Amino acid sequence: QEKEELIEEWQPEPLVPPVPKDHPALNYNIVSGPPTHIITVNGKECINFASFNFLGLLNNEKVKSAAQASLKKYGVGTCGPRGFYGTFDVHLELEERLAKFMRTEEAIIYSYGFATIASAIPAYSKRGDIVFVDEAACFAIQKGLQASRSNIKLFKHNDMADLERLLKEQETEDQKNPRKARVTRRFIVVEGLYMNTGDICPLPELIKLKYKYKVRIFLEESLSFGVLGERGRGITEHFGINIDDIDLISANMENSLASIGGFCCGRSFIIDHQRLSGQGYCFSASLPPLLAAAAIEALNIMEDNPDIFQTLRAKCERIHKALQGISGLKVVGESFSPALHLQLEESCGSREDDVKLLKRVVDYCMNSGIALTQARYLEKEEKCLPPPSIRVVITVEQTELELDKAASLLKEAAQSVLN
Amino acid sequence: INHIVHNGGLYKRPFNEAFEETPMLVAVLTYVGYGVLTLFGYLRDFMRQWKIEKCQNATEREEQKDFVPLYQDFENFYNRNLYMRIRDSWNRPICSVPGAKVDMMERVSHDYNWTFTYTGRVIKDIINMGSYNYLGFAQKAGACQEAAAKVLSQYGAGVCSTRQEMGNLDKHEELEKLVARFLGVESAMAYGMGFATNSMNIPALVGKGCLILSDELNHASLVLGARLSGATIRIFKHNNMQSLEKLLKDAIVHGQPRTRRPWKKILILVEGIYSMEGSIVRLPEVIALKKKYKSYLYLDEAHSIGALGPSGRGVVEYFGLSPEDVDVMMGTFTKSFGAAGGYIGGKKELIDYLRTYSHSAAYATSMSPPVVEQIITSVKCIMGEDGTTVGEARVQQLAENTRYFRRRLKEMGFIIYGNEDSPVVPLMLYMPAKIGAFGREMLKRNIGVVVVGFPATPIIESRARFCLSAAHTKEMLDTALKEINEVGDLLQLKYSRRRLVPLLDRPFDETTYEETED
Numbered sequence: 001q002e003k004e005e006l007i008e009e010w011q012p013e014p015l016v017p018p019v020p021k022d023h024p025a026l027n028y029n030i031v032s033g034p035p036t037h038i039i040t041v042n043g044k045e046c047i048n049f050a051s052f053n054f055l056g057l058l059n060n061e062k063v064k065s066a067a068q069a070s071l072k073k074y075g076v077g078t079c080g081p082r083g084f085y086g087t088f089d090v091h092l093e094l095e096e097r098l099a100k101f102m103r104t105e106e107a108i109i110y111s112y113g114f115a116t117i118a119s120a121i122p123a124y125s126k127r128g129d130i131v132f133v134d135e136a137a138c139f140a141i142q143k144g145l146q147a148s149r150s151n152i153k154l155f156k157h158n159d160m161a162d163l164e165r166l167l168k169e170q171e172t173e174d175q176k177n178p179r180k181a182r183v184t185r186r187f188i189v190v191e192g193l194y195m196n197t198g199d200i201c202p203l204p205e206l207i208k209l210k211y212k213y214k215v216r217i218f219l220e221e222s223l224s225f226g227v228l229g230e231r232g233r234g235i236t237e238h239f240g241i242n243i244d245d246i247d248l249i250s251a252n253m254e255n256s257l258a259s260i261g262g263f264c265c266g267r268s269f270i271i272d273h274q275r276l277s278g279q280g281y282c283f284s285a286s287l288p289p290l291l292a293a294a295a296i297e298a299l300n301i302m303e304d305n306p307d308i309f310q311t312l313r314a315k316c317e318r319i320h321k322a323l324q325g326i327s328g329l330k331v332v333g334e335s336f337s338p339a340l341h342l343q344l345e346e347s348c349g350s351r352e353d354d355v356k357l358l359k360r361v362v363d364y365c366m367n368s369g370i371a372l373t374q375a376r377y378l379e380k381e382e383k384c385l386p387p388p389s390i391r392v393v394i395t396v397e398q399t400e401l402e403l404d405k406a407a408s409l410l411k412e413a414a415q416s417v418l419n
Numbered sequence: 420i421n422h423i424v425h426n427g428g429l430y431k432r433p434f435n436e437a438f439e440e441t442p443m444l445v446a447v448l449t450y451v452g453y454g455v456l457t458l459f460g461y462l463r464d465f466m467r468q469w470k471i472e473k474c475q476n477a478t479e480r481e482e483q484k485d486f487v488p489l490y491q492d493f494e495n496f497y498n499r500n501l502y503m504r505i506r507d508s509w510n511r512p513i514c515s516v517p518g519a520k521v522d523m524m525e526r527v528s529h530d531y532n533w534t535f536t537y538t539g540r541v542i543k544d545i546i547n548m549g550s551y552n553y554l555g556f557a558q559k560a561g562a563c564q565e566a567a568a569k570v571l572s573q574y575g576a577g578v579c580s581t582r583q584e585m586g587n588l589d590k591h592e593e594l595e596k597l598v599a600r601f602l603g604v605e606s607a608m609a610y611g612m613g614f615a616t617n618s619m620n621i622p623a624l625v626g627k628g629c630l631i632l633s634d635e636l637n638h639a640s641l642v643l644g645a646r647l648s649g650a651t652i653r654i655f656k657h658n659n660m661q662s663l664e665k666l667l668k669d670a671i672v673h674g675q676p677r678t679r680r681p682w683k684k685i686l687i688l689v690e691g692i693y694s695m696e697g698s699i700v701r702l703p704e705v706i707a708l709k710k711k712y713k714s715y716l717y718l719d720e721a722h723s724i725g726a727l728g729p730s731g732r733g734v735v736e737y738f739g740l741s742p743e744d745v746d747v748m749m750g751t752f753t754k755s756f757g758a759a760g761g762y763i764g765g766k767k768e769l770i771d772y773l774r775t776y777s778h779s780a781a782y783a784t785s786m787s788p789p790v791v792e793q794i795i796t797s798v799k800c801i802m803g804e805d806g807t808t809v810g811e812a813r814v815q816q817l818a819e820n821t822r823y824f825r826r827r828l829k830e831m832g833f834i835i836y837g838n839e840d841s842p843v844v845p846l847m848l849y850m851p852a853k854i855g856a857f858g859r860e861m862l863k864r865n866i867g868v869v870v871v872g873f874p875a876t877p878i879i880e881s882r883a884r885f886c887l888s889a890a891h892t893k894e895m896l897d898t899a900l901k902e903i904n905e906v907g908d909l910l911q912l913k914y915s916r917r918r919l920v921p922l923l924d925r926p927f928d929e930t931t932y933e934e935t936e937d
Binding site for chain 2: 017035058186381
């Protein structure tokens with residue numbers, strides 16, 4: 001019969017296209033041993049300028065012993081989601097401590113940093129709602145927005161005039177159709193310290209816009225939690241804003257707290273909703289208790305030593321100054337941001353060539369004892385792909401000598417490779 | 420009498436699966452029950468609106484009262500009026516290792532479940548029939564825990580970087596090689612969260628112009644992954660091979676909906692064991708169909724890895740098939756291995772592609788080292804490479820426990836869904852009031868069970884779900900069975916009329932598939 005012939009003739013594409021062997025993202029760096037201050041990459045010992053271990057808590061003995069105690073009491077896994085015997089007293093304690101530290105009413109914990117914001121956004125914003133998001137938002141936010149099926153409006157990075165223009169346009173739309181406007185929710189999603197560009201968002205102006213146009217703000221503080229502010233409470237403390245003005249703060253515990261997972265905090269009115277409708281919370285196993293105990297101990301250390309934030313900031317300023325003036329590479333990021341990007345001043349022409357050139361710089365540095373990495377993106381999936389860059393991460397554990405060494409090594413590498 | 424399917428020699432052993440039909444009286448009474456609850460719900464809402472009754476919900480800030488409301492009133496109707504009444508059956512906090520027996524923190528509510536207070540007392544030694552601890556690896560002492568402790572003191576708890584940047588430790592490489600060997604595939608890759616494994620890798624494999632055929636009762640992570648990919652999704656009836664074949668034929672013959680162009684690829688999404696039904700996928704038939712129509716198969720073995728098969732290698736071994744027939748084998752480490760995370764196994768080209776293009780490899784932090792060590796030790800134990808026969812003994816114990824428990828429950832007269840060999844045992848409750856009553860009565864008798872209702876199940880088919888474990892001894896099972904018997908008599912749960920409808924005679928709806936437009 002005809003149908004049989006059609007079935008015979010149809011040939012599907014192969015499940016996956018072949019990947020060329022020298023694709024830059026295919027060959028991972030192998031780290032033997034712990035990824036701490038001195039790291040052994042591909043057999044070479046280097047100083048670590050690539051892991052987001054801002055407060056140096058990855059190798060802290062107190063954190064490790066707290067995790068050990070928890071391991072002896074609870075084993076490793078939780079064997080269940082939060083709803084079905086997966087809620088441990090450590091989880092409840094961690095949520096309370098985080099809420100108290102951030103001075104909000106309630107906090108909720110996720111077991112994976114990426115899933116935190118990617119589950120929080122679709123829990124509130126549904127089809128038909130409007131979300132204004134910055135162009136440089138990280139990939140997790142983009143996935144959360146895609147899952148929510150809302151209308152997305154991108155505004156230029158940190159450009160409040162552009163955002164205001166979009167809000168005004170929306171207002172005129174609303175006046176044409178007031179009934180629809182009364183049920184359409186509006187949100188602004190911004191990051192405290194942007195991962196892709198290293199600068200901060202102008203939060204005071206955003207608060208003004210919030211009350212003027214009646215939009216809710218969701219703040220993603222993965223990099224700024226434990227870095228900005230006098231006591232590490234993030235960008236709200238940095239600018240001195242009342243935390244209740246922000247509707248939802250989401251952060252992951254994988255950077256400053258040197259653990260795994262993420263949390264959201266805010267008022268109970270908002271956070272409680274995620275306990276039933278956050279997909280990554282309801283349908284996934286809870287955080288292993290040893291990681292929760294490590295996070296609690298890390299919080300203790302953060303609360304007891306508030307001067308590490310000043311130390312970190314001083315180190316960031318120092319290296320930011322030292323890296324200025326490297327021929328061929330420009331520094332992208334604020335002076336107090338611990339995660340900077342080094343981009344090529346002039347592009348070679350194609351992204352592939354830029355990536356290859358930067359790889360040579362990175363290899364030069366790795367051979368001389370400084371571990372760096374290129375910032376990795378999924379080129380086809382990002383909405384606004386940032387240019388290729390080298391990521392430089394500053395931690396409290398790096399001494400001034402090492403910072404100077406890194407800066408001079410980068411100057412040398414740029415000289416030899418780019419000229 | 421159970422219906423045994425042999426189907427032209429595809430099955431090497433009997434496949435006993437049964438879903439007894441809901442008795443008519445029970446269905447009617449359940450609808451009546453929901454009707455009464457809804458009426459009371461409206462009455463309560465009315466009283467709350469007119470301030471006769473105090474409103475206990477959290478409310479919006481004063482300064483933001485004129486913003487567009489964040490939640491629709493109607494969305495929360497179910498939440499406020501039905502879920503709140505029996506909220507104490509879920510989110511029960513425990514304070515010991517989630518093994519065969521747990522200690523639970525006692526909590527009371529003085530205002531009908533709106534708020535809870537902890538009395539500070541701990542209820543000890545509750546028989547745990549709710550945690551996914553199939554092979555009993557949730558232990559606080561033993562070889563696995565010691566190895567994990569050593570790795571923790573050497574490597575620390577976190578990693579602070581992604582796989583593609585600086586987060587690829589030698590431990591991860593070791594784990595991936597071991598998992599590939601365990602499954603019998605060329606290569607494997609591990610991720611930090613099982614949910615994220617599905618939702619971040621399905622979009623990397625299929626995109627616009629591809630077709631996804633997904634089972635009716637697939638897990639939320641598979642549904643989310645399918646939606647995020649942008650491909651067209653069509654749903655076939657649960658475990659129903661005629662429905663799947665019809666969809667496949669129509670897809671190839673008619674092509675894409677509007678343009679009639681041929682599909683780029685077709686991916687079939689199934690699970691090994693479905694956690695709400697307890698049914699096992701009809702893998703031999705699915706593989707036969709997949710080969711005939713040249714499509715690809717994605718098998719999610721979240722519950723079946725470690726739990727099925729004579730040596731614990733999952734549903735592929737259970738049916739005696741070759742792992743090469745399944746294109747993408749996915750599973751999680753949370754259930755049978757007592758750790759956290761997920762993996763994908765398959766041919767080397769597939770895994771190389773995922774290493775480069777998976778969302779998780781580029782943007783998400785890699786797995787924590789002590790968790791990785793726990794998986795390595797437990798996999799070695801199951802394979803027998805640690806020099807003992809503990810792993811093999813556990814797999815056998817689980818199979819025995821499953822058969823015994825299911826047989827006894829059926830004899831008592833309860834309606835039990837699912838396959839005879841699946842360690843997930845759903846016991847039907849149907850009526851909304853019995854959901855809460857069953858959970859509370861069992862807790863009074865020191866047995867912890869999981870009850871599920873709408874929206875995880877269809878509205879009249881609420882159930883209690885038991886998860887058996889190799890750590891359960893026969894005495895524990897006997898105690899549990901005795902208590903279930905008592906509670907069953909007390910609540911009149913023994914609905915079974917022993918008239919089991921053979922599986923193929925379930926009416927197959929000839930109306931065509933639903934297509935979900937995104």
